[in-house]
Amino acid sequence: MDPLAYTYEDPELGRFHIRASSRARRLTFRAKERELWVTVPAGAGVDEVKRAIESLRPRLRTMLSAAFRPAPIGPGFRLDAPCFRFLLEEGTGKRFLLLREGDGGAKLVYPPQTDWADDALQAWLRRVVTEAMRRRAKEVLPLRLEMLARAHKLTFRTVKINSSAGRWGSCSARGDINLSLYLVLLPLPLIDYVLLHELAHTCEMNHGPRFWKLLDTLTGGRARSLRDELREHRCAF
Numbered sequence: 463m464d465p466l467a468y469t470y471e472d473p474e475l476g477r478f479h480i481r482a483s484s485r486a487r488r489l490t491f492r493a494k495e496r497e498l499w500v501t502v503p504a505g506a507g508v509d510e511v512k513r514a515i516e517s518l519r520p521r522l523r524t525m526l527s528a529a530f531r532p533a534p535i536g537p538g539f540r541l542d543a544p545c546f547r548f549l550l551e552e553g554t555g556k557r558f559l560l561l562r563e564g565d566g567g568a569k570l571v572y573p574p575q576t577d578w579a580d581d582a583l584q585a586w587l588r589r590v591v592t593e594a595m596r597r598r599a600k601e602v603l604p605l606r607l608e609m610l611a612r613a614h615k616l617t618f619r620t621v622k623i624n625s626s627a628g629r630w631g632s633c634s635a636r637g638d639i640n641l642s643l644y645l646v647l648l649p650l651p652l653i654d655y656v657l658l659h660e661l662a663h664t665c666e667m668n669h670g671p672r673f674w675k676l677l678d679t680l681t682g683g684r685a686r687s688l689r690d691e692l693r694e695h696r697c698a699f
Contacts (some may be wrong), residue, residue: 470508472515474629475522476693480511489514491522493529496637498522507553527627532698535587536578541699545599545653546646548591560590566601568594590642591699592625599623599643607639607657614680616661630656631665644697652695655681656690 479499480671488689489511490501500511516523520557541548549673553559559571570590577583604621619637626642633639639660645653658680666673677685 468508468588470511473689475515475519475526478511478515480508482506491518491525493522493525498526523629527698532582532588533655534578534593541591541647543647544650545602545648546595548594557588560594566598578662595646595699596623596625596643599641601645601658603641603645603653606653607641607661610654610657611661614661616664618661618664630692633660633667636666637664639664642697644699647699648692648695652688652692655685655692 468483485505553571561569621639662677
């Protein structure tokens with residue numbers, strides 16, 4: 463391993479690219495697309511980087527989210543996931559019309575002369591899509607979590623759906639589970655992985671060896687491969 467450049471994998475935030483510089487006087491973090499880059503003073507070790515990550519974790523989540531720039535919504539926009547579908551369709555009227563689909567998705571009919579470059583319209587469209595996603599998440603995620611908990615004889619106290627763009631889920635020491643509405647954009651095996659990950663935290667509140675052993679048991683030995691696959695996705699659309 464080149465001592466001047468190496469990587470560190472964080473269970474939540476993913477891969478950090480770490481580079482030592484003789485001119486650096488402190489640790490500097492920057493986000494680029496899906497990963498974080500760290501410049502450290504010469505001689506700084508990975509333990510120092512880990513401590514900095516823990517102290518800056520909320521800020522680093524925000525940095526990752528801000529670095530992701532979603533494409534504008536316009537003709538041809540479509541979300542097509544196993545649990546959620548959303549599409550735009552040109553209409554003939556003068557107003558937008560949101561229709562629910564029978565498979566749990568939604569369709570937004572738009573006027574022919576829509577100005578897609580309007581920033582206010584883009585913000586409104588994102589709210590519309592997000593709320594449709596939230597409704598679908600509330601329909602499917604709590605039920606699936608309950609099914610998995612019963613199947614593996616695990617228990618949780620409550621479940622809530624939030625709009626977190628920094629993490630897929632979390633579990634408190636009391637067994638309260640929070641799930642991001644963006645989970646409905648994932649393939650089904652990855653949805654189950656996140657739900658099982660949080661259920662495993664009802665027994666093991668850290669990411670130590672016992673946690674990964676339990677999660678391996680729950681996922682048929684695929685805990686780390688599913689984790690790596692999940693890192694190719696973002697809490698966003």
